[in-house]
Amino acid sequence: MSCSVGSSRKALRALLVLALAAVPAAAKVFLTVDEALKLAFPDCQVERKTAYLTADQVRRARELSGVEVPSALVTYYTARRAGQPAGTAYFDTHRVRTLPETLMVVVDPQGRVARIEVISFREPEDYLPRGAWYEQFRGHGLDRDLQLKQGIHPVTGATLTARATTGAVRRVLALHQVIGSAK
Numbered sequence: 001m002s003c004s005v006g007s008s009r010k011a012l013r014a015l016l017v018l019a020l021a022a023v024p025a026a027a028k029v030f031l032t033v034d035e036a037l038k039l040a041f042p043d044c045q046v047e048r049k050t051a052y053l054t055a056d057q058v059r060r061a062r063e064l065s066g067v068e069v070p071s072a073l074v075t076y077y078t079a080r081r082a083g084q085p086a087g088t089a090y091f092d093t094h095r096v097r098t099l100p101e102t103l104m105v106v107v108d109p110q111g112r113v114a115r116i117e118v119i120s121f122r123e124p125e126d127y128l129p130r131g132a133w134y135e136q137f138r139g140h141g142l143d144r145d146l147q148l149k150q151g152i153h154p155v156t157g158a159t160l161t162a163r164a165t166t167g168a169v170r171r172v173l174a175l176h177q178v179i180g181s182a183k
Contacts, residue, residue: 033104041079043081044086050075057072065175074090090105103169116165127157136151152166
């Protein structure tokens with residue numbers, strides 16, 4: 001009987017080790033939503049808004065962006081400084097390889113990318129491009145150049161992240177355009 005108990009303990013221990021190894025590491029959270037908004041919009045009044053898109057608006061955003069639009073419910077944040085529009089922030093959560101990433105994409109009043117912040121990243125950090133890589137999105141609108149190997153340079157070792165980021169930025173700009181035209 002002691003032999004079977006010892007075997008059972010070894011089996012249980014092995015199972016525990018396997019179970020712990022299978023659990024993904026906690027997400028690396030770089031910024032909270034509030035911290036990101038304060039970075040993007042210092043000295044601004046920020047208001048949280050929600051848009052409920054129609055099926056036609058979701059279809060239009062999908063066509064404009066060239067990527068999937070997973071929800072008709074869009075939450076975004078508008079900022080005003082001294083009564084004037086300062087920009088709009090969107091938080092986009094998407095899958096990179098097998099795990100999620102959340103980006104904050106700030107769109108300026110002219111409809112161009114003003115800033116991108118990585119909020120959280122669950123993939124190994126080796127797959128995360130350096131901060132300077134995200135700067136190439138600044139000033140881009142939703143156009144033909146906003147694609148990998150066009151106006152956006154790929155990243156060796158982070159191809160899936162680069163693809164996911166570019167898709168997220170295209171989705172945000174398309175949603176911004178669709179929401180803006182509905183006003």
